[in-house]
Amino acid sequence: MARRKKGQERRIAAERIDVLFQMAEREGHADHLARSDRYVELARKIGMRYNVRLPSEYKRRVCRECHAYLLPPKTARIRIGESRVVTTCLRCGAVMRFPYLREQKMRRRQ
Numbered sequence: 001m002a003r004r005k006k007g008q009e010r011r012i013a014a015e016r017i018d019v020l021f022q023m024a025e026r027e028g029h030a031d032h033l034a035r036s037d038r039y040v041e042l043a044r045k046i047g048m049r050y051n052v053r054l055p056s057e058y059k060r061r062v063c064r065e066c067h068a069y070l071l072p073p074k075t076a077r078i079r080i081g082e083s084r085v086v087t088t089c090l091r092c093g094a095v096m097r098f099p100y101l102r103e104q105k106m107r108r109r110q
């Protein structure tokens with residue numbers, strides 16, 4: 001029973017994180033980047049509190065160092081390498097490298 005309740009809480013937490021990232025994106029496109037950062041911060045707090053990991057597509061949207069919302073080209077610069085995506089946070093200069101997932105999946109299929 002307790003476990004079931006916890007699962008429900010985590011599901012709700014994941015949904016709230018979804019909504020917060022959607023709002024962060026919308027505000028970012030409207031140049032309200034301070035609001036985007038605030039929504040991302042809330043999403044991270046919810047994730048920590050309910051032990052919900054941010055999905056990888058959202059993790060790429062948050063600076064590892066300063067936790068700013070990364071919205072290229074406004075707050076981040078993105079370079080596509082051979083097998084990875086290199087994201088530079090334009091606020092603090094942190095460089096993050098992510099594997100290029102689409103490419104990896106194609107390779108696995110071959």
Ligand SMILES: [Zn+2]
Pocket residue numbers: 063064065066067068089090091092093094
């Ligand atoms: Zn940063």
